[in-house]
Each structure stands twice: as C-alpha cells, then as structure tokens.
Amino acid sequence: MEQQLTAFIYPLILFFVLGVIVPILLAGAADKATSRNDVDTQSAQPAEQSLYDQLGGAAAIDAAVDIFYRRVLSDAYIKVFFEDTDMVRQAQKQKAFLTMVFGGPNNYTGMDMREGHKHLVEKMGLNDSHFEHVLAHLRSTLAELGVGEEKVAEIIAIADSVRDDVLNR
Amino acid sequence: MSLYEELGGEAAVNAAVDIFYRRVLSDAYVIRFFEGVDMEKQAAKQKAFLTMVFGGPNSYTGLDMREGHKHLVKQGLNDSHFEHILAHLRSTLAELGVGADKIQEVINIADSVRADVLDR
Numbered sequence: 001m002e003q004q005l006t007a008f009i010y011p012l013i014l015f016f017v018l019g020v021i022v023p024i025l026l027a028g029a030a031d032k033a034t035s036r037n038d039v040d041t042q043s044a045q046p047a048e049q050s051l052y053d054q055l056g057g058a059a060a061i062d063a064a065v066d067i068f069y070r071r072v073l074s075d076a077y078i079k080v081f082f083e084d085t086d087m088v089r090q091a092q093k094q095k096a097f098l099t100m101v102f103g104g105p106n107n108y109t110g111m112d113m114r115e116g117h118k119h120l121v122e123k124m125g126l127n128d129s130h131f132e133h134v135l136a137h138l139r140s141t142l143a144e145l146g147v148g149e150e151k152v153a154e155i156i157a158i159a160d161s162v163r164d165d166v167l168n169r
Numbered sequence: 170m171s172l173y174e175e176l177g178g179e180a181a182v183n184a185a186v187d188i189f190y191r192r193v194l195s196d197a198y199v200i201r202f203f204e205g206v207d208m209e210k211q212a213a214k215q216k217a218f219l220t221m222v223f224g225g226p227n228s229y230t231g232l233d234m235r236e237g238h239k240h241l242v243k244q245g246l247n248d249s250h251f252e253h254i255l256a257h258l259r260s261t262l263a264e265l266g267v268g269a270d271k272i273q274e275v276i277n278i279a280d281s282v283r284a285d286v287l288d289r
Contacts, residue, residue, distance in 0.1 A: 076263035129259065136256040139249065143197035
C-alpha cells in the first residue's frame with residue numbers, strides 16, 4: 001500500500017506543479033510577445049528567452065513547490081492521500097523533473113495520470129471534491145507568488161484538463 | 170437528531186469559525202475580498218453562515234447574501250472564489266473530524282447559496 005501510494009503521489013505532485021509552471025510560462029511568453037514592447041526594446045532577445053527563465057527559473061519553482069506542499073499537507077480534507085509518502089524525496093524528484101521538462105520534451109501522458117491515480121479512486125474515494133481542493137491550492141499558491149488572476153485562470157484550465165484522467169472516467 | 174446537533178451544535182460552530190477564518194485569511198487568492206472589512210462584524214457573519222450550513226437555527230435570507238456580496242461581484246467575485254470557500258469549509262470540517270458523508274451534507278447546504286452570493 002505504501003509503495004502504491006508513493007507511486008501515485010509522484011505523478012500527482014509533478015503534474016500539478018507542471019500545471020502551475022507551464023501555463024505561467026506560456027502566458028508570460030504571450031504577454032511578452034504581444035504587449036510588453038517596452039521590455040522588448042530594452043532586451044536583446046526577449047522573445048527567445050526560455051519559458052523556464054521567464055517564470056523566474058529554479059527559484060520560482062522552489063517557491064511554488066514549497067508553498068503548494070505546505071498548503072496541501074495542512075489540508076485535513078486531502079492529506080490522507082499523501083500519508084506514507086516521503087515528501088522530502090518527493091520534492092527533490094519533482095524539482096529534478098521540472099528542470100528536465102523545461103529543458104526538453106516531457107513524456108507525461110494522460111495514461112500515466114489515469115494509472116497513477118486509479119487505486120486512489122477505487123480504494124480511497126478520490127473524487128471531484130478532492131480535485132477541487134488541489135486546484136484551489138494551486139490558485140492560492142499562484143496568488144501568493146503574485147500571479148494575476150487571468151493567468152491563474154489559464155493555468156487552472158490546463159490543470160483541469162486532466163481531471164477525467166486523474167479520476168479515471 | 171438534526172445535522173446541527175450531530176455536528177455538536179454551537180460549540181462545534183465556534184470551533185469551526187476559528188479554523189475556517191484562519192484558513193480563509195491565509196488564502197492569497199481570496200483575501201482581497203476581506204480587505205477593508207470590519208473583522209468583528211465579519212466574525213459574527215461567519216458564525217451565522219456556519220450555523221446555517223450546519224443546519225442550525227438561523228435567520229439567513231438569500232436577499233441578505235445577494236446584497237452583501239453584490240459589490241464584491243463587481244470586483245470580480247466568481248465561482249472560483251466560491252469554490253475556495255467551499256474547500257476551506259471541507260478542510261475545516263475534516264480537521265474537526267467530521268466524516269465525508271456529513272461534510273457532503275454541509276457542502277450541499279453551502280452550495281445552495283451560490284447563485285445568491287454571485288448575484289445571478
């Protein structure tokens with residue numbers, strides 16, 4: 001059971017941080033390309049800046065991971081799904097994974113999400129309400145980091161797109 | 170026994186208010202709607218709200234909810250913020266040891282005021 005939980009938690013956490021980070025980066029890229037002309041003229045290659053750099057690099061990822069973990073683990077409604085998980089190792093793997101993702105293609109698939117959560121849906125009752133909590137913690141994390149509500153909504157839309165995979169339906 | 174009594178009555182509401190309030194005010198996504206609010210009055214309102222969702226004696230009216238939040242809707246209050254409040258309510262109840270079935274009953278009552286709160 002512990003191994004199953006651990007195997008589930010990695011993809012869950014990884015996904016949600018991806019759900020945070022990637023959309024921020026995409027939204028940031030769109031803003032820079034369309035409306036930040038003042039910045040463009042001062043910067044050599046703003047449109048070519050990597051998504052990872054636009055977000056704020058490793059520091060921003062660390063900040064998001066820390067806030068998100070703190071929030072999730074202090075939520076009595078969902079922390080049962082994270083019990084027996086080594087969160088220190090979890091965080092390390094997550095950060096490494098994110099660095100890899102921002103440097104190259106990611107191999108995440110809906111099937112990973114579906115398989116990774118299936119036992120939680122079947123044996124522990126994982127449902128929409130728990131998914132909503134994780135989305136809420138994502139919004140709160142992004143707001144705490146100063147991300148505007150429009151970008152938050154874009155990020156949440158992407159995160160929400162895997163709901164059916166996570167809930168195995 | 171009513172839901173309110175099953176949950177522990179007024180003592181449970183008082184315990185819930187403290188946890189709920191702490192959670193809401195530490196949520197950067199919704200805190201802007203509480204800025205400039207008289208916190209003593211707000212605590213009384215939260216107690217009234219929780220009494221209502223616990224199924225206890227209350228003087229709740231949809232019109233109160235609608236009028237009380239109308240200016241916030243103009244500031245962008247929407248379903249996502251409402252979902253945060255529901256989430257904080259679930260978390261509060263779970264922290265107090267309330268079971269999933271009872272939590273769902275409470276959430277159903279809370280969710281019934283959504284259209285009033287969001288003025289639609």
